[in-house]
Amino acid sequence: MATQENEQITETATEARQAEPGPSVLALLSISTGLAVLILAVVWFVFFRT
Incomplete structure (x- = not known):
């Protein structure tokens, strides 16, 4: 979950992407x-071809 530290919102990389990385790409x-x-x-x- 996003937390607020020193008036800034801190998120993990997965939360920022809003998706799970997968092998489909x-x-x-x-x-x-x-x-x-x-x-x-x-x-x-x-x-x-000749």
Whole structure:
């Protein structure tokens, strides 16, 4: 819970974010990066391969 010290409100990092950190952000970043690499590889093989 937020506390008040010397006229300032003190909160923990979780309270300030208002959310619990989770692995979903890492999973989303990994999957989207992998898909981008896959799509770029397909485009390269289709259009630029000699």
